[in-house]
Amino acid sequence: MTDHFDVVIAGAGPAGAQCARDLAERDYDVLVLETESEDEFPRQSNKSTAGTFPSMMGAFGIPDDVVMNFTDSVVLESPNDHFTQGQPGAVLEFADFKRFLVREGREHGAEYRFDSRATAPITENGSVVGVRYNGDEEVRTDVVVDATGPAAPLAKQLGVVDLERENQAIGIEWEMEGVEVNHPDYADLTDAMMLRLDHDLAPGGYSWIFHTGEDTAKVGLCYIQNKTYHADDEGLSIDGHLEKWLDNDPRFENAEKLEGKQHRGSAHIQPPSSLSTDGFMAIGDTVPSIDPLWGEGIHKGMKSARAAAITADRCLTGGVDTSAEEMRVYDDLWHRDVAPNASVRLLMTHLLYYAPNERYDRLMADINAMDVDTLASANGGNPLAIAKLLHREDLPMLRDFVRDDPEIVKQALPEFVPFL
Known part of the structure; x- marks a missing residue:
């Protein structure tokens, strides 16, 4: 050699x-x-x-035979509401x-x-x-x-x-069978990738169900290991949070974990x-x-x-x-x-996880009422579009956020300047 x-x-x-x-x-x-x-x-x-999208598959010549399931939509859930958007995707x-x-x-x-x-x-x-x-x-x-x-x-x-450890996000996932992806009390997750914002399940993060075909799905959660988001997490480990969700969500009543199909990972936000x-x-x-x-x-x-x-x-x-x-x-x-607009998107991330649980239901109502172009702009980090998701009632939360996370706000300010 x-x-x-x-x-x-x-x-x-x-x-x-x-x-x-x-x-x-x-x-x-x-x-x-x-x-x-x-x-x-x-x-x-x-x-x-x-979970990925056709833009990646096409740009890098990824064959269909590494795909578990092609999806048709992305679903966002809050504790009491949801938003569904048609968006082709693929679970690899x-x-x-x-x-x-x-x-x-x-x-x-x-x-x-x-x-x-x-x-x-x-x-x-x-x-x-x-x-x-x-x-x-x-x-x-x-x-x-x-x-x-x-x-x-x-x-x-x-x-x-x-x-930095306080910026490390950790995650755990199981591939499961017997998942009721079209439960009457929730959004239809057939051929969908779902992300749920709910501090009771994933403080400082989110949980997910990615449909992989028939009654199977990838089910997991992740969160940032930052004490700001874990003051009321009952002292549970990430495994404990996942088990709490599996025990209490009726979509998993008859579900079973597939042996040897547990995945763990981490990344820094x-x-x-x-x-x-x-x-x-x-x-x-x-x-x-x-x-x-x-x-x-x-x-x-x-x-x-x-x-x-x-x-x-x-x-x-x-x-x-x-x-x-x-x-x-x-x-x-x-x-x-x-990663264009990286600092603004990082600011959005921390603000999203900083918000209380009840604010997530209002967020679902807002994005359900928002047109597709504005929503895409907000997701891309456009400050004017982001502003449409904020309300007068958010001012105390924003004040506390700036106090608790000044460095994140400072990093994002230069990317806001062209819009001011």
Whole structure:
């Protein structure tokens, strides 16, 4: 095996495998280091609900045979109301999806080394020139990409990311059968992806039911581990919150968990401190790239992978220049294509979770009355559209929010300025 590659990627998740796939298609020598063994891959990292949309499937050439169920709508639930919007989507079999990306990359020439845990960057004269893995093994490269997710061993040591526990969202999910997706007391969830806002179930987060066909569904919840949202959570663990929901929601009265189909994961809901440095980029959940408002991570992770591949191609074409200045092209692409209006959407996320339970019912009434274009603008972070979801009665809550989360408000202000 060669000891020098054009690009070395740590992590074979969707972001890492897609970056390898893109670069291998451009005939670069690419190595992917993956912690898990190949025989079990991706048992330990099979952590995603894997709900996505046709834009991702089409943009990245994802085949239908990794889809568990094609959906027709997205449903938002509050404790006593709901909103349904027609929106085609797809619930992926996440393990099959990851294996497809690895297989595609290999077919184009990318090399994978499983059982290979990246532990440290190798630097010379201030630039990253390689990766140390499995203790004392080394590989040299022109560009290093950290796609290891929240572990971020390379990015942390280089000071590229500073992931804070209070901004970490954790999640648990079971695949279940016997779920009554069309219960008379709730919205019809047949061929739907449902997200529920309800502090009694998921303080500082949301729960979900993603229909995967017939009477089966992915059922889970996630929340941010921030004490602001957990003052009245009864001291329950995340498992306890999920069990509370399963015990009390009649849609699960006859439901059973599928053996071996539990998934756990985490991601950070915070803006990136930085994204790259000399010879180095961080992608996917390492940055992090997950959508802060609704938790969709696959499409954004894939976009960050493509932005990194474009940057590496630029830096390696016509001579090698992997200086921090040249690598900063990735930063520009990330902010333009991966997470535009990131600070405003982060503000929306924290404000949404800060609101009391009864405010969620009013939110459902508001978005049911709102036209589709305005709703899309609000979801995209347009301050004028967001303002239409606020009421005079919200002023005390907004005052308390600004007092409790001043840094989040401060970060979002520059993105509000063009609209003022």
